[in-house]
Amino acid sequence: MSTTSPTVGGPRLYSTLSRRSEPLEPGPDGTVRMYVCGPTVYGPVHVGNARPFVVFSVLKRYLTRRGFAVRFVSNVTDVNDKIYAAAGREEVPSAELAARYLAEYVADTDRLELGRPDLEPTVTGHMPEIIDLIERLITVDLAYPSHGDVYFRVNRFPGYGKLSGRRLDELLVTEPGDAKEHPLDFALWKGHKPDEDTFWESPWGNGRPGWHIECSAMAQSALGPSFEIHGGGIDLAFPHHENEIAQSEGANGVPMARIWAHNEMLELGGKMSKSEGNIILLRDALDRWGRDVLVAFFLRTHYRSKLPFGDPALEDTARQVETIRNTILALDRAESAPGTGINRELADTLVAARNDFFDALDDDFHTPRAFAALFEVIHAIHRAVDGARPGLAQLQATRSEFVALLDVLGLASLAVSRPGAPVEIVALAREREIARAEGDFARADELRAEIEARGYEVRDTPEGPQVTSR
RNA sequence: GGCGACGUGGCGAAGUGGGAACGCUGCGGUCUGCAAAACCGCCAUGAGUCGGUUCGAUUCCGACCGUCGCCUCCA
Numbered sequence: 001m002s003t004t005s006p007t008v009g010g011p012r013l014y015s016t017l018s019r020r021s022e023p024l025e026p027g028p029d030g031t032v033r034m035y036v037c038g039p040t041v042y043g044p045v046h047v048g049n050a051r052p053f054v055v056f057s058v059l060k061r062y063l064t065r066r067g068f069a070v071r072f073v074s075n076v077t078d079v080n081d082k083i084y085a086a087a088g089r090e091e092v093p094s095a096e097l098a099a100r101y102l103a104e105y106v107a108d109t110d111r112l113e114l115g116r117p118d119l120e121p122t123v124t125g126h127m128p129e130i131i132d133l134i135e136r137l138i139t140v141d142l143a144y145p146s147h148g149d150v151y152f153r154v155n156r157f158p159g160y161g162k163l164s165g166r167r168l169d170e171l172l173v174t175e176p177g178d179a180k181e182h183p184l185d186f187a188l189w190k191g192h193k194p195d196e197d198t199f200w201e202s203p204w205g206n207g208r209p210g211w212h213i214e215c216s217a218m219a220q221s222a223l224g225p226s227f228e229i230h231g232g233g234i235d236l237a238f239p240h241h242e243n244e245i246a247q248s249e250g251a252n253g254v255p256m257a258r259i260w261a262h263n264e265m266l267e268l269g270g271k272m273s274k275s276e277g278n279i280i281l282l283r284d285a286l287d288r289w290g291r292d293v294l295v296a297f298f299l300r301t302h303y304r305s306k307l308p309f310g311d312p313a314l315e316d317t318a319r320q321v322e323t324i325r326n327t328i329l330a331l332d333r334a335e336s337a338p339g340t341g342i343n344r345e346l347a348d349t350l351v352a353a354r355n356d357f358f359d360a361l362d363d364d365f366h367t368p369r370a371f372a373a374l375f376e377v378i379h380a381i382h383r384a385v386d387g388a389r390p391g392l393a394q395l396q397a398t399r400s401e402f403v404a405l406l407d408v409l410g411l412a413s414l415a416v417s418r419p420g421a422p423v424e425i426v427a428l429a430r431e432r433e434i435a436r437a438e439g440d441f442a443r444a445d446e447l448r449a450e451i452e453a454r455g456y457e458v459r460d461t462p463e464g465p466q467v468t469s470r
Numbered sequence: 471g472g473c474g475a476c477g478u479g480g481c482g483a484a485g486u487g488g489g490a491a492c493g494c495u496g497c498g499g500u501c502u503g504c505a506a507a508a509c510c511g512c513c514a515u516g517a518g519u520c521g522g523u524u525c526g527a528u529u530c531c532g533a534c535c536g537u538c539g540c541c542u543c544c545a
Contacts, residue, residue: 237474368493
């Protein structure tokens with residue numbers, strides 16, 4: 001990732017368009033409006049698809065905690081070449097296939113427990129808006145019908161290439177395309193083909209929308225012609241977002257988005273993409289690692305850095321997550337046997353770390369630095385619990401502050417005490433205590449092993465044995 | 471070929487024109503019947519390579535090497 005300007009009052013985000021970090025200001029209606037390109041539902045979503053979902057969901061969380069009203073819109077593409085192809089392979093109607101994978105996408109991302117976007121529009125739900133936008137582009141001469149299709153006239157839009165830093169004459173052109181005036185003209189509307197089992201009526205005959213026009217239409221419909229943040233994976237910058245800009249700004253004459261925010265790719269020995277076949281499904285990753293580890297994994301690296309997905313990094317994250325849980329356990333313990341007064345170091349660290357935490361997130365959503373601040377708090381808590389243990393009031397205030405920080409990152413679940421051990425485990429632990437008191441350590445160790453075999457762990461503390469699930 | 475991002479300790483990952491955060495691992499110690507957790511301490515004289523600017527560069531500039539993304543569907 002490249003460097004960004006230091007924080008000067010308020011959140012800033014790096015924009016691919018200006019190639020620098022920009023102050024984030026709400027729109028005229030006082031809300032931050034954010035549109036993020038979601039998946040095409042032709043199969044189960046993979047962990048790469050989850051990165052923008054996590055990043056922008058947590059960004060919304062952060063901005064909300066920061067006092068902004070945020071409207072987060074993320075579309076789902078449910079009409080597309082790949083959907084027809086997949087439907088053909090599975091021998092089901094394309095609409096049925098899209099509906100099924102849409103439901104699975106929602107179910108899989110729900111497991112991340114980061115809430116839903118405020119609106120998740122679909123292509124099929126926006127045909128009139130799409131057709132209307134195409135008509136307007138034809139009216140202003142930015143688009144033309146040809147052979148049952150409609151194409152965007154790239155040469156007539158002066159800013160074409162401004163997002164991705166390309167010039168028309170530099171772009172590699174392969175196929176001439178007899179239906180198009182210019183090889184880089186792209187389809188807004190595609191005439192119906194016999195092997196496609198869905199189509200919509202339009203002024204240009206039956207057909208369906210091209211890929212890019214849907215986002216222009218849906219974003220405008222949900223957020224207006226101009227909004228604050230447009231997000232998505234960096235691989236979408238060209239041509240998808242470039243084309244969105246051409247369509248929306250060509251039709252509306254105002255900047256589509258103030259900030260173009262792009263997350264970098266997940267890597268799994270090369271880019272993870274469905275067409276390459278090197279895929280880890282989100283649901284499989286959730287099964288294996290759980291949402292806490294997965295969410296923390298995405299957040300411990302900056303969103304604009306490439307992120308290698310692999311066991312070492314996930315195992316590393318799992319240990320970090322465990323450390324956070326242990327901190328809560330330490331607070332539990334301390335609150336059951338509080339000290340007195342105020343621990344100055346703890347209080348001071350908390351204030352400083354809180355500032356660092358929010359400064360980091362203000363600076364281009366710098367979650368790795370926010371994590372560093374979190375660990376400052378963690379160490380201060382342990383030192384206070386083990387050393388000059390403060391009174392109950394400070395312990396409780398510390399806990400709520402700590403949990404509030406975790407909550408900003410969507411990790412407050414780490415602070416939820418796991419369900420207490422069942423009675424039979426408690427009984428074993430009690431038996432072990434008796435054995436220990438009698439000096440029968442062999443028996444005590446046997447009982448520890450028995451408890452561990454049943455999925456629990458005993459930790460002897462000054463406050464007595466603590467039994468946790470593991 | 472063009473556009474773009476990036477190369478920091480065993481691994482992951484930050485900041486910074488002049489002391490290289492933070493996490494994981496490892497090592498030593500404290501605590502502990504044991505164990506775990508936790509705490510204390512240690513672990514890059516060097517930041518892909520080579521030049522340049524500078525009193526001074528990991529940080530700025532250039533070249534080269536390398537990795538990755540985009541240029542076709544892709545989060």
